[in-house]
Amino acid sequence: MEDKFITMAHGAGGVKSRELVEEIMVPAFDNEYLRQMHDGAKLPVKNNIAFTTDSYVVKPLFFNGGNIGKLAVCGTVNDLAMTGAVPKYISVGMILEEGFPIKDLRTIVDTMSQAAAEAGIYIVTGDTKVVNKNSGDGIFINTAGVGNLIDGCDIAPRNVKPEMDIIVSGYLGDHAAAIMALRHNLQLPDTLKSDCAPLNKLVYKILQTAPKIAVMRDATRGGAAAVLNEIAAQAGVGIIIDEDNLPVRKEVRGFCDILGFDPIYLANEGKMVIFADKTYSSRILAVMHKDVYGKNACIIGSTNSIAPGEVGLRTAIGGIRIIDMPAGEQIPRIC
Amino acid sequence: MEDKFITMAHGAGGVKSRELVEEIMVPAFDNEYLRQMHDGAKLPVKNNIAFTTDSYVVKPLFFNGGNIGKLAVCGTVNDLAMTGAVPKYISVGMILEEGFPIKDLRTIVDTMSQAAAEAGIYIVTGDTKVVNKNSGDGIFINTAGVGNLIDGCDIAPRNVKPEMDIIVSGYLGDHAAAIMALRHNLQLPDTLKSDCAPLNKLVYKILQTAPKIAVMRDATRGGAAAVLNEIAAQAGVGIIIDEDNLPVRKEVRGFCDILGFDPIYLANEGKMVIFADKTYSSRILAVMHKDVYGKNACIIGSTNSIAPGEVGLRTAIGGIRIIDMPAGEQIPRIC
Numbered sequence: 001m002e003d004k005f006i007t008m009a010h011g012a013g014g015v016k017s018r019e020l021v022e023e024i025m026v027p028a029f030d031n032e033y034l035r036q037m038h039d040g041a042k043l044p045v046k047n048n049i050a051f052t053t054d055s056y057v058v059k060p061l062f063f064n065g066g067n068i069g070k071l072a073v074c075g076t077v078n079d080l081a082m083t084g085a086v087p088k089y090i091s092v093g094m095i096l097e098e099g100f101p102i103k104d105l106r107t108i109v110d111t112m113s114q115a116a117a118e119a120g121i122y123i124v125t126g127d128t129k130v131v132n133k134n135s136g137d138g139i140f141i142n143t144a145g146v147g148n149l150i151d152g153c154d155i156a157p158r159n160v161k162p163e164m165d166i167i168v169s170g171y172l173g174d175h176a177a178a179i180m181a182l183r184h185n186l187q188l189p190d191t192l193k194s195d196c197a198p199l200n201k202l203v204y205k206i207l208q209t210a211p212k213i214a215v216m217r218d219a220t221r222g223g224a225a226a227v228l229n230e231i232a233a234q235a236g237v238g239i240i241i242d243e244d245n246l247p248v249r250k251e252v253r254g255f256c257d258i259l260g261f262d263p264i265y266l267a268n269e270g271k272m273v274i275f276a277d278k279t280y281s282s283r284i285l286a287v288m289h290k291d292v293y294g295k296n297a298c299i300i301g302s303t304n305s306i307a308p309g310e311v312g313l314r315t316a317i318g319g320i321r322i323i324d325m326p327a328g329e330q331i332p333r334i335c
Numbered sequence: 336m337e338d339k340f341i342t343m344a345h346g347a348g349g350v351k352s353r354e355l356v357e358e359i360m361v362p363a364f365d366n367e368y369l370r371q372m373h374d375g376a377k378l379p380v381k382n383n384i385a386f387t388t389d390s391y392v393v394k395p396l397f398f399n400g401g402n403i404g405k406l407a408v409c410g411t412v413n414d415l416a417m418t419g420a421v422p423k424y425i426s427v428g429m430i431l432e433e434g435f436p437i438k439d440l441r442t443i444v445d446t447m448s449q450a451a452a453e454a455g456i457y458i459v460t461g462d463t464k465v466v467n468k469n470s471g472d473g474i475f476i477n478t479a480g481v482g483n484l485i486d487g488c489d490i491a492p493r494n495v496k497p498e499m500d501i502i503v504s505g506y507l508g509d510h511a512a513a514i515m516a517l518r519h520n521l522q523l524p525d526t527l528k529s530d531c532a533p534l535n536k537l538v539y540k541i542l543q544t545a546p547k548i549a550v551m552r553d554a555t556r557g558g559a560a561a562v563l564n565e566i567a568a569q570a571g572v573g574i575i576i577d578e579d580n581l582p583v584r585k586e587v588r589g590f591c592d593i594l595g596f597d598p599i600y601l602a603n604e605g606k607m608v609i610f611a612d613k614t615y616s617s618r619i620l621a622v623m624h625k626d627v628y629g630k631n632a633c634i635i636g637s638t639n640s641i642a643p644g645e646v647g648l649r650t651a652i653g654g655i656r657i658i659d660m661p662a663g664e665q666i667p668r669i670c
Contacts, residue, residue, distance in 0.1 A: 011392075011668075013556025016660030035489070039552070040387030040418040042484055045380055052375030053426035053464045053479055057346075091388035093477045095430070126478075127389045131668065135472035140464075142428045144479030149377055157372065199574040217374070221348025234372060234608070266350070291578055326349030334467065335345075 011130025020128060024106060025092075028113040029123040033089070034185040041124035043089055046148045050085035052076060053144040059333040061138055063102070064178050065193030068141055069108035071269055071335055073115035073123075074198045076145040078218040081200040082272065084155040084207060085147030087119060092126040092143055097136035102294050106141065119198035121145070128232035138193055150204075152211045157234035159214035162305035165281040166239065167274040167289060169202070170296040171195070172224055173252045173266030176334055180259065192251045196268030202291045210280040218272045222326045223265040224300075227273045228311045229325040241323070244304075245300045245316050264313070265326050267334040275303065341435040346465025355463060359441060360427075363448040364458040364523075366425070376459035378424055381483045385420035387411060388479035394668040396439070396473055399513050400528030402632040403476055404443035406604055406670055408434040408450035408458075409533045411480040415609065419490040419542060420482030421561040426507035427461040427478055432471035434569060443474065445569045454533035456480070487546045490508040492569035497640035499615040500626065501574065502609040504537070504623060506530070507559055508601030511669055527586045532605030537626045544622050545615040553607045555670055557661045559635075562630045563646045564660040570610075573642035576658070578650045580635045599648070600661050602669040609640065 001023045009016040026034060033041045056072045066074075073090060080087040086326075092112065096105070116123050174195040181188045203216065217227040224246075232239045241264075247257075248263040256263050270293060276284055281299060288294030301314075312320040336358045344351040347661065361369060368376045391407045401409075408425060427447065431440070433640045436578040451458050481490040509530040516523045550570075552562040559581075576599075584590075591598050605628060609618055616634060623629030636649075648657040 008667040009662075012661065012665055013561055014665065016662070017556070020414070026429055038385075038387075038418050038491075039414040040385040040420070040482075042418060043384050043386055044382060045384050047379060047382065049378050049380050049384070049481070050373075050375040051378055051424055051426060051479075051481055052373075053428045053477070055430050055464045055477060057430060057464045057466050079374040081427075083373050083377060085375070085377075087594075089386055091386060091479045093388045093390040093428075093479070095390050095392060095475055129390045129392045129475075129578075129668075131392050131472060131475075137466060137470035140430055140466075140475065142388070142390060142462075142477035142479075144426045144428070144477075145375075146384070146386055146481060147375075166628050206557050221486055272377075299448070317565040325353070326347065327344075327351070330347055330349065332343040333464075 004102055006096045006098060006102060006130055008098055011128060024109055025125050025126060027075055028109045031122045033122055033124040036072055036292045041123060048149040050080050050083040050147045050149055052079040052140060054079065055140060055142040056335055057140050058335050060182055063182055063194055066107055067110040067111055067197040068139060068293050070115045070196050072141040072143045073112050074196050075335065076143040076267060077119045077121060077198045077200050080145045080147035081203040082216045082218055084153035085149045086204060087145055087147040087200050087266050088119045089122050089124045089146045090143050092123055094128045095136055095140040096128065096130045097129055097138050098133045100138050113199060119200055137249065148208055153207055153211060154312050155215055157215055157231055160231055160235035160237055160303060162237050162302045162303050164214060164275050165278050165299050166301045167284060167297055168224060168247060168300050169272045169294045171247045171249050172268060172271060173248055173263040175269040176266035176331055177252045177255045179334055180331060181255065182211050189251055195268055195270035197293050199270060199272055199293055201300060205287050206284055210276060212285050214275040216272050219268045221267050223267055224273055225264045225323050225326055228323065230276060232309050232311050236308045237303040239301060239311045241301035241313050245298060247298055265330055338563045339437055341437060341465055343433055343465050359444055360461060364381045366457045368457055368459040377612055378459060383484040383561060385415050385418040385482045385484055387414040388477060389414065390475060390477040391670055392475050392535045392668050393670050395517055398517055398529055401531040402420060402443055402446055403474060404447040405450045405531050407476040407478045408447050408670065409531050409604060411478040412454045412456060412533045412535050415480045415482035416538040417551045417553055419488035420538060422456045422480055422482040422535050424457050424459045424481045425478050427458055429463045430471055430475040431463065432473050433468045435473050449534060454535055472599045488542055490548065490550055492550055492566055495498060495566055495570035495572055495610045495638060496636050497572050499549060499610050499638045500613050500634050501636045502632055503559060503582060503609045503635050504629045506582045506584050506599040507603060507606060509582060510604040511601035511666055512587045512590045515594065515666060524586055528602055530605035532628050534605060534607055534628055537628045540622050541619055545611060545619050549610040551607050551609050554603045556602050558602055559608055560599045560658050560661055561660065566610060567644050567646050572638040572642045574638055574646045575637060576636035576648050578648050579581055579631060582631055582633055599658060600665055602666065604670065649667060
């Protein structure tokens, strides 16, 4: 492919579109399903599937710990895993802006391929559109995903009851801090990077040891605060979190102090919140601590019947601060 | 919902995001699967599915015969149908530009709901992102879809052999002509409108009567010319089309004469091309002629072993003109 930049012709469905697909997408994503060369892939599944979608508009496109492509694969893999499914197949829809460097597209596509390999899933179907200069922003990526639901699991907010433990899988806020640092040209230590990661293999191990988990959610836009508020509202339980137990890196705390953020509202791309009966907690934590994406997992609080729908944070000095659903645009285009 | 325009807060994952989803999307798309309120839907399927995706960036967003929302539902429904599947579930990923009128969003969402009802499919999961003013173009929509593969069908380019009939389901070029007329401020008769339509029920009836169809493709970007060239290349057959048999409305021919287009290259959003053994053609046509979306179906040509990979048009005066794969941006952002 001789072009260095995306042109409108790459989205028009003709020779240039085919070149883009056949020289960049197909070699990177190659697998038996993609090779069917249909507009849709034909796929074996079990009788019950999970199906999800997300679009990615993160800015900047490249950041410490990943890029928009890694985010797009991991995000959809994680959404599937959170329903209690084994992610299997991903679709990729790209909206490219005229003038986007093909070199950057190759980098993104290669990263997607690596993330798919790590997660053990197939990229099976896709679509590429091109919009005029200034009608897009480089690249937007939509991924949709299909997974096989694991027999015997019933992950649903209604299963959350009072007196359950709330576990998070590791440090909160890394992704948002890495993105915001870039946007504000803040120098941060190299250790601070997006936590973007596929959680499906960890989730699978957890569900093997504790299939009766009530609910799991990845804490993306709106952070842990959004997840806790959603579950409190949907399950009709109260939630109390201990500030002392919230795992937040020192660098991220410092960053929050400077910019006026609260880490519980910061987006993550490789962290989940688990609600489970207290009798399962130690088993779940034991499994998590053996996995690279769960090694810093800990219990951050519990549910109660005292204040249904409310999320409170017990502060270090013993008071309770209400953690509301995030109101507006805390951090736009974080994913 | 009091807001009149989309703000960045509607995409930030907090209260405003939830409001947008709960007051606009959920009521319009309501069904048992969407009501699960997961990030992913849990769905029953059979053992073999088809899975596809497309993003829609059509400009303008509203046109005679439909809008971007109708396109997004019908396009993915049709891609599923073309693989020999019964479309079941659709995901909707929206990328909204800051400042987009919520009134327009409601119209688009309502249209999607109507199109889903006509096609008999469920919108089961979704995602909404917001990008800054001038980083998008009003609204982009991605849909992905899942369908159950119909037993006994084997739709694949390799099944296309020489001496098969090539059928199109009706008039070519209506969609592109309707869009381009708007862009050029051309007054066209009201009869000229986008052919945007869900073809899945027609396809199902065809497959019931003739399950051994070799291949079907909807003729979208790049028009019938792109489909014919793809199949000729993938199946290694030659194709000859009779110009006299190409169904094109008089208004569309006139429009093509003015703007210098060839109708065989114009995008359609409710037309398909079928390759089938000649012994099935009359049965297929009989079924099609009884359906509103197939009533003008006809045979336009046939495959041959003489010029593998080549598509020729036999003109009214008897010569053969080569129909190449469309080269570049004949019509950008047509879907």
